[in-house]
C-alpha cells in the first residue's frame with residue numbers, strides 16, 4: 001500500500017534535486033492529476049514554480065476561475081491565461097472529430113504552452129502523467145498527449161527543457177490519496193473525469209463560441225439534475241441536425257441535445273445508467289425551456305463498445 005507522506009517526501013526530494021536552483025513550469029487543468037502535481041511541485045520549489053491555467057474557452061461554466069481559486073486557497077498561486085480566441089480560431093470550420101482534437105492539442109502545446117514555457121525561461125516542465133496514461137498509449141488505445149519520454153523523445157534536446165513526471169508510477173486511486181494528503185479538497189480529489197478537449201468532445205459538428213455556450217448551458221442543467229446520481233460520468237451533447245419542432249404554434253426548426261449517463265469501472269467499457277424516467281422528463285423540460293432553441297432531448301441507450309463515452 002502507498003504511504004502518501006513518504007511518497008510526497010520522496011517526490012519533493014526528486015523535484016528539488018532535478019530543478020536545483022533553476023525554475024520550473026506546469027499547466028494546471030483542474031483535473032486531479034495536474035492539481036496534485038501543482039501541489040507537490042509547489043511544496044518542493046515554492047516560488048520557483050510557475051503554474052499556468054490556460055483558459056481555452058471550452059470549459060464548463062465558471063470552471064477556470066473556480067479551479068484557480070481552489071489552488072490559491074491551498075497555497076499554490078496560479079496564473080490564469082486567456083487563450084480563448086486562439087483556440088476558437090484553430091477550431092473554425094473544423095467538423096471532423098480527429099481534426100478538432102488535433103487543433104486543440106496543437107494550439108495547447110505548439111502555440112500557447114510552448115510560448116509560456118519559452119517566456120518563463122524555465123528549463124524544467126512538470127507533467128501529471130500517470131501509469132494508466134502510459135499503459136493506454138503503449139496498448140494503442142488512446143494516445144495520451146503527455147508521454148513524450150515514454151515514446152523515447154528527448155525533450156531536453158528537442159525542446160530545451162526536461163520533463164518531470166512525479167506521478168508516473170501511480171494509478172488514479174493512489175493519486176487521489178496523495179491529493180488528500182496534500183490538502184486538496186474533495187471537490188478536486190473526487191472529481192469525475194472530464195476530457196482534455198473539454199466541451200468540444202460534446203459538440204457534433206463545428207465548435208463555434210455560440211455552440212460551445214449552448215452545450216455549456218445544457219451541462220449546467222444536466223449537472224444540477226444528476227448531482228446525486230451515482231454514475232461514472234454524464235454529459236450533454238449538442239447534435240448538428242436541424243430538428244423539426246413547434247414554436248409559438250408554428251412549425252420551426254430547432255436543436256437536439258443528447259444526454260448520456262454511463263456506468264463503468266475503468267472507462268474501457270460502459271453501459272447506460274438506468275435513470276428514473278421522471279428524472280429524464282424533468283431534464284427534457286428544463287433543456288427545452290432553458291437552453292435556447294432546443295426542441296428535442298434524447299437519452300442514449302447504447303453501450304460502449306461500439307459507442308464511445310464522449311461524442312467526439
Ligand code: XMP
Pocket residue numbers: 193194195196197201233267304307308309310311
Ligand atoms: P471515450 O469517449 O474514449 O472516453 O469512450 C473514455 C473516457 O476518457 C475520457 N476522454 C478523455 N480524457 N483526454 C482525456 O484526458 C481526452 O482527450 C479524452 N477523450 C475522452 C472520457 O471523458 C471518458 O471518461
